Amino acid sequence: MSEVEERVEGALYATRQKIYPREIQGRFQRLRVYTVWALLGLFYALPWITWQGRQAVLFDLPARKFHIFALTLWPQDFYFLTWLLVIAALALFFVTALAGRLFCGYACPQTVWTEVFIWMERWVEGSRNQQIKLAKGPWTREKVLRKGAKQFLWIAFSLWTGFTFVGYFTPVTELAVKIAQFATGPWETFWVLFYGGATYVNAGFMREQVCKYMCPYARFQSAMFDNDTLIVTYDQSRGEPRGARKKGSDHKARGLGDCVDCTMCVQVCPTGIDIRKGLQYECIACAACVDACDEVMDKVGYPQGLIRYDTHNGLEGRPRHALRPRTIVYGSLLVLLVAGFGVSLMHRNVVGVDVLRDRNALFRERADGLIENVYNVKILNKDGEAHEFTIAAGGLPGLHVDYGARTVAVGPGAVRSVPVKVRVPRGELRGGADIQLTIRTADTRALQATGKARFLAPTN
Numbered sequence: 318m319s320e321v322e323e324r325v326e327g328a329l330y331a332t333r334q335k336i337y338p339r340e341i342q343g344r345f346q347r348l349r350v351y352t353v354w355a356l357l358g359l360f361y362a363l364p365w366i367t368w369q370g371r372q373a374v375l376f377d378l379p380a381r382k383f384h385i386f387a388l389t390l391w392p393q394d395f396y397f398l399t400w401l402l403v404i405a406a407l408a409l410f411f412v413t414a415l416a417g418r419l420f421c422g423y424a425c426p427q428t429v430w431t432e433v434f435i436w437m438e439r440w441v442e443g444s445r446n447q448q449i450k451l452a453k454g455p456w457t458r459e460k461v462l463r464k465g466a467k468q469f470l471w472i473a474f475s476l477w478t479g480f481t482f483v484g485y486f487t488p489v490t491e492l493a494v495k496i497a498q499f500a501t502g503p504w505e506t507f508w509v510l511f512y513g514g515a516t517y518v519n520a521g522f523m524r525e526q527v528c529k530y531m532c533p534y535a536r537f538q539s540a541m542f543d544n545d546t547l548i549v550t551y552d553q554s555r556g557e558p559r560g561a562r563k564k565g566s567d568h569k570a571r572g573l574g575d576c577v578d579c580t581m582c583v584q585v586c587p588t589g590i591d592i593r594k595g596l597q598y599e600c601i602a603c604a605a606c607v608d609a610c611d612e613v614m615d616k617v618g619y620p621q622g623l624i625r626y627d628t629h630n631g632l633e634g635r636p637r638h639a640l641r642p643r644t645i646v647y648g649s650l651l652v653l654l655v656a657g658f659g660v661s662l663m664h665r666n667v668v669g670v671d672v673l674r675d676r677n678a679l680f681r682e683r684a685d686g687l688i689e690n691v692y693n694v695k696i697l698n699k700d701g702e703a704h705e706f707t708i709a710a711g712g713l714p715g716l717h718v719d720y721g722a723r724t725v726a727v728g729p730g731a732v733r734s735v736p737v738k739v740r741v742p743r744g745e746l747r748g749g750a751d752i753q754l755t756i757r758t759a760d761t762r763a764l765q766a767t768g769k770a771r772f773l774a775p776t777n
């Protein structure tokens with residue numbers, strides 16, 4: 318086996334070394350903290366917000382209705398969700414082409430939850446050095462207590478996460494009561510434990526392994542990179558040759574670059590890489606190394622930016638281009654899709670009708686000479702307010718509609734079935750013909766929908 322093969326095999330089968338990222342202060346770390354608070358705050362708070370007497374965001378699978386504040390999506394509207402997914406995917410392509418892995422470093426759920434788990438770990442076990450010392454030390458009473466407290470916090474936080482996740486699909490207040498009474502159903506229990514367990518394993522143990530080996534986005538994003546994509550990069554021409562030096566000494570006279578080889582950029586890296594070796598697929602562009610190196614540069618009195626967000630072109634001293642064919646194409650498509658989505662959403666019909674023939678009789682010949690067909694008309698009111706509907710029939714001369722009332726009231730977000738009798742004078746029709754049944758609001762807001770039906774009559 319060649320040396321290279323041995324190295325590759327060694328890397329594949331090597332036991333994972335746990336990474337203890339050093340705590341870091343700096344502008345990018347502050348940005349990440351704000352993002353974590355904003356995103357997780359939103360995730361945990363949203364299910365508790367109410368809107369017009371119901372949970373504001375509720376994906377009610379049994380009723381097949383998705384409530385998002387004033388908007389209620391019905392099964393007929395699910396193409397909007399597909400549309401949203403396409404917009405999200407395209408937005409990711411656009412951001413990646415423009416700004417590299419910014420999503421990974423600041424907004425990816427894996428990064429966000431791992432950050433919180435690391436905070437809890439630091440809070441209980443102390444700094445990086447204290448954590449390493451504790452891990453290497455014997456199982457003393459203090460070690461058991463600290464490790465136990467950390468596990469307790471992680472498990473409690475994971476279960477709360479699982480509970481919140483299920484709270485998007487089942488009314489959260491009801492779920493809280495059921496959990497307090499140990500009365501959750503099998504599916505609710507399964508999903509709370511499953512999602513909680515996934516959070517615990519991924520953010521507590523797997524961490525950077527998820528980004529390295531499991532994330533599909535990490536695999537295909539390099540296809541979206543070019544020389545103008547923003548990456549976290551080490552300025553080799555400025556930093557090398559690296560080496561220690563005395564503060565205030567003329568390092569240039571000694572032939573040294575600006576890197577003092579303090580390894581702070583490596584110690585703060587959540588994926589454990591050395592960015593000075595060049596761009597690596599493990600790098601999630603979190604910029605912890607940028608903050609660490611800027612702090613070192615301040616201390617030794619050199620300009621910041623030895624490690625920085627830059628593009629390949631920028632690094633090589635060539636002009637940077639934010640506008641280029643791929644960003645223009647992604648950006649234009651994104652604008653079109655978002656605009657189309659907004660317009661379709663605003664103009665979507667919030668009433669619908671379903672017409673089903675009564676299966677018991679094809680038609681009835683009445684004593685007054687009329688032929689009668691009976692239909693079951695389902696009126697769908699997807700609007701946020703109640704409406705009164707009239708029902709009219711068209712498609713044949715002399716059609717008469719009878720549904721036992723002047724109007725039919727349907728509540729907000731409700732469906733109502735109405736038996737409707739449609740009559741036509743005998744002799745107007747032989748065999749059968751297609752007709753339309755139209756529902757119309759009889760109040761201030763003009764809405765209507767039409768359903769098709771077949772009217773049957775004797776053939777002679």
Ligand code: SF4
Pocket residue numbers: 551556559575576577578579580581582583593609610613623624
């Ligand atoms: S933090 Fe900066 S100075 Fe220190 S090793 Fe990394 S690149 Fe060099």
Ligand code: SF4
Pocket residue numbers: 549582585586587588589590591592599600601602603604605606607
């Ligand atoms: S190399 Fe720097 S930007 Fe990349 S993951 Fe490590 S700390 Fe984050």
